[in-house]
Amino acid sequence: MRRLRLAAAPHGVLLLLLILLPLVAAAGPAAAKAPAAPPAPPNVTTAMAKGGCKAFADLIAASPDASSTYQSAAGGGITVFCPTDDAVRAFLPRYKNLTADGKAELLLFHAVPVYYSRGSLKSNNGVMNTLATDGAAKNYNFTVQNEGDAVTIKTAASGDAARVKSTVVDADPVAIFTVDAVIEPVELFKPAPSPTPAPSPAPAADAPKASKPAHHPAPVVADAPGPAATDSPPADQKKEAKKSAAAGAPPCVRWFAAALAAVAMASTLA
Template sequence: MRRFPLAAAAAAFLFALLPLAAAAATSGGKAKAKAPAAPPAPPNITALMSKGGCKAFASLVEASPDALSTFRSAVEGGVTAFCPADAALRPFMPNYRNLSADGRASLLLFHAVPVYYTLAGLKASNGPMNTLATDGSSRNYNFTVQNVGDQVSIRTEASGAAAARVRATVYDRDPVAIYAVDAVLEPVELFDPAGAPAPAPAPAANVPRASGRRARHRSRHVADAPGPAADDDAAPADQRKNAKKNAAAGAPCPRWLAAVAVAAAAALV
């Protein structure tokens, strides 16, 4: 008779545990069914440039389909960009507009390398570097990183001694680094090397020698005209005097003729 109350109590206890077990099973199923978190979106490199004082350069990248797609693809594998500040890009724009579409894209891609570099990494990486413009190109499109103390400079053959200097860190978070520079990086593949001699001026047009000789001959002829030609312009009285002088100079004197005649007559006698 006493066993029935114990059995009833046990049954009641089990019924009380059933809802808890069902809730635990449901929560576990939901935890397993929850989708994994999506990876963070890659950083927008042009937006970061704009915020860091390189708005004009970022606009040029966005206006070049080839450059923009290459920059976006490079972000996933790691990239270090050097964007010219707006004040540095403004005076360069006439040269930029003179480039072809391919030349513009190459110039923009020349401002990035396909490797992520911290500022400390740049300071330890003196030497030439391949740029994004090198990929798929038959040309080098390299620049040289040089460091003097804490100053990081970028030099190209077209810039010579006028190296671009890193002025500020715009963004630095693996795998993207962006640094603002104070000059546009000019690849020698698009611009003449620094210190190249200027083209010689075109020679002046030569005057034909024949015409020069004729002109000198004419002037000499006028200056050296003979005397009789001048007599044509003299007064009539002067012309008569000159005629008498010429006749007197050309004819023998009458007195000498008479003396000759007398001498001849005496000889005959």
């Protein structure tokens, strides 16, 4: 009986192995093909603080709405433009004047709900929606502009565009870039004044024309005054006039005049 038990034992083991081997063979390849779990997205605010945007990350952490929105958006794709610490410190007085909702919207305005690598960002010019965009009621858009390797972000409320400086994280689904200024949404701040156009140059002055000499009428020379009408001519002139008159008179008149002269002389002698 003992021999029978010993002989029966190997047959039971073989039977068990025959049953288990197909199951192990079927489960092996399936286990090998199972995809590995994707890595969790990085903590956005922690990455910002390590990349030179600690002041901005602290503002996000202090706003529950902004903090939760940033971290939930990181799983589906996000591109963050975080202002440097110097830019945030310079902007803090204006930030403190905003309401709690305004602060949250400003913080959300610095992220796009799409992953853009540095290379793809350089090829995207135009208007982009942000995490603060809420349909037509709240546009909260900004404009990305590229010129060569320079990438800038501009709004109607910002006088100067914010320039992208460095890359903090660039691994799908999260990209974080530093910018040198706080991006101001026109929904919270007044539009920047238009630059005053430069004054047009004054037209060149014409060369002064030579002035014509003033026309002065020639002085009128007064005629020399003639003798007064009451003045009598000198005696010699009287004698000459009588002679001229006698010479020009007819013969009968000259004879009569000579006779009168003779009578006058005779009267004188008598």
